[in-house]
Amino acid sequence: TYNVESFEYKILTEEFSSIDEYYASFKATLKRDSAEVLEEIKLSNVRGRGGAGFPMGLKLGFCRSVESETKFIICNADEGDPGAYSDRYLMEQRPHSVLCGMLIAGYVTHANHGVVYIRAEYPDSATIIEREIELLRAAGLIGKDIDGSGFDFDFKVIRAQGSYICGEETALINSIEGQRPEVRVRPPYPAEQGLFNKPTIVNNVETLASLHYIIEQGGAAWKAIGTDRSSGTKLVCLDSFFNKPGIYEVEMGTPMSTVINEMGGGFKLPVKAMQIGGPLGGLVPVSKINDLNLDFESFAENGFLMGHASVICIPESMPMIDFLEHLFDFAAYESCGKCFPCRLGTKRGHELLRKANTSDYKISKKLFEDLLSTLEEGSLCAHGGGIPLPVKNAMEYFEEEMKGYFE
Ligand code: SF4
Incomplete structure (x- = not known):
């Protein structure tokens, strides 16, 4: 329930x-x-x-x-x-x-x-x-x-x-x-x-x-409901890190701070980011909550993706490298294999992050950026093309935490 x-x-x-x-x-x-x-x-x-x-x-x-x-x-x-x-x-x-x-x-x-x-x-x-x-x-x-x-x-x-x-x-x-x-x-x-x-x-x-x-x-x-370009209402799914997890019917354009703090009752445990809109959605740091409204444009303008509007919290206690490693593992496992940028790129991304996470290996920034742009520009569908977004968000907003894994 x-x-x-x-x-x-x-x-x-x-x-x-x-x-x-x-x-x-x-x-x-x-x-x-x-x-x-x-x-x-x-x-x-x-x-x-x-x-x-x-x-x-x-x-x-x-x-x-x-x-x-x-x-x-x-x-x-x-x-x-x-x-x-x-x-x-x-x-x-x-x-x-x-x-x-x-x-x-x-x-x-x-x-x-x-x-x-x-x-x-x-x-x-x-x-x-x-x-x-x-x-x-x-x-x-x-x-x-x-x-x-x-x-x-x-x-x-x-x-x-x-x-x-x-x-x-x-x-x-x-x-x-x-x-x-x-x-x-x-x-x-x-x-x-x-x-x-x-x-x-x-x-x-x-x-x-x-x-x-x-x-x-x-x-x-x-x-007449919502914003000019994002009309109507949207169902938002909040996960168990919220005090009031559940499904909320929200007018498009509603500030995310209202969705998170008033509707969801805030977080139960310390949270550092939320992945909104599924595995291909952006990774929104809690510091950006006040900048976002629940509509397609607001998310896109801020470099995120509203997607299907499911909200998964990433607790403070979870290292970002673990999250990214898991994300690439998921993407590689679920890749349909039709195009090589995604079929190979998601696998290589997982290998690089795993190696850096479990040894002294440092990832070449240039190599990693090449991998992300190959995925983004060369993939046939949004699966391979979408994975770089949350990765880039993590690299930008959690730079301090991530820099130790790169050359
Ligand atoms: S990007 Fe899409 S088409 Fe290409 S391998 Fe991945 S899932 Fe298949």
């Missing part, structure tokens, strides 16, 4: 009423022109919650404009970032927000197939989602000609057996196809050629969950 709280806005955490009440706005949507509904989503400026922050309306628009008899909506529920459990919360406690979001995405893109790709570590999520899909079927809200609209849609639930990289949309698609989960070269993007080479939308659980509010209250209502 964990705390779930909202402040000011209760949208994603809103209690579920009943299928009849909840889906009334979806039924009304089916009577509207789907192009109009897409404009509403574009107006809201809702951006992907999985980490990349890509505008959802644009993505849906790309997929809609591709002619194809078969299209797919994939819900990416392979929530693999350590410390992130907001997707799990939505699937288990608010499953209809996710299912309704997929139906809406299907309606605006003319897709008739929904795939919910749920990580194997979340067996309850899969069971709950399957159970609720059957309730929708009984209510006539999925299947052929939903509510006499001519729109067909049905779901398939996949219990993923994949690894961390299956959260990357093209590796996820390969995994569904039964292939080795390797990242695909883009273009073509999934919106044009995705699952079985058909136009495909891959969206994170939380992104899809935001659509119900947008169609019910209008895109302008969502846009």
